[in-house]
Amino acid sequence: LGGTGDVGSNAAGGTAGGPAVVSHVVVPTYALEHKVFVKDCLERWPEAQLWTSPNQFSFPFRGVSEEFVFGKRVSGVLGDCYGGKYYSNGDNNNVIPPWSDEIEYATLYGGTFNIGGKQTTLSETAFFHKSSKTLIVTDAVARIPKSIPELNDPEKLLLISKRSTSDPMPEDTPEARLAGWKKTVLLVSYFFSRTR
Numbered sequence: 001l002g003g004t005g006d007v008g009s010n011a012a013g014g015t016a017g018g019p020a021v022v023s024h025v026v027v028p029t030y031a032l033e034h035k036v037f038v039k040d041c042l043e044r045w046p047e048a049q050l051w052t053s054p055n056q057f058s059f060p061f062r063g064v065s066e067e068f069v070f071g072k073r074v075s076g077v078l079g080d081c082y083g084g085k086y087y088s089n090g091d092n093n094n095v096i097p098p099w100s101d102e103i104e105y106a107t108l109y110g111g112t113f114n115i116g117g118k119q120t121t122l123s124e125t126a127f128f129h130k131s132s133k134t135l136i137v138t139d140a141v142a143r144i145p146k147s148i149p150e151l152n153d154p155e156k157l158l159l160i161s162k163r164s165t166s167d168p169m170p171e172d173t174p175e176a177r178l179a180g181w182k183k184t185v186l187l188v189s190y191f192f193s194r195t196r
Contacts, residue, residue, distance in 0.1 A: 021045065024048055039069065053077070054078075
């Protein structure tokens with residue numbers, strides 16, 4: 001929470017017109033691609049506190065130390081937010097994050113799945129900036145167009161539009177392509193369509 005580059009106020013801890021100082025770095029979801037630049041951020045702003053959503057090292061890697069991945073210990077885990085409290089990895093249980101008066105948060109649980117023989121709960125923390133009424137999410141919300149984007153291969157859309165793998169390839173019609181697009185959206189959104 002904070003910014004980079006020149007800022008016009010001291011909101012992120014920098015001087016007016018000078019570079020911002022980042023006070024808090026947040027890893028809001030378990031997904032590996034959201035951890036890639038965290039260590040770099042913490043090297044640039046070593047005084048920043050590190051906050052994460054629960055189950056950071058449940059998938060795809062288990063048992064990895066936070067110091068190895070992030071370069072420092074996690075300041076707090078943004079779990080079930082009852083009364084603005086978080087539950088930390090360390091001794092600071094039930095400490096209110098310094099920014100909680102300005103930014104509310106809630107941890108969303110996407111379900112528990114058997115991944116690699118272990119029950120794994122996937123989670124993401126969402127944020128609400130009160131004064132601007134801005135919702136901040138990572139993967140929980142996606143814009144999926146109703147019409148088929150041009151980059152989609154019509155042949156693959158037709159293949160996916162089939163009701164069964166034993167069905168013949170459907171005729172190339174706008175309706176068949178749209179059916180393939182709708183199934184593709186379900187597949188990449190982790191909802192699996194039922195076929196016979």
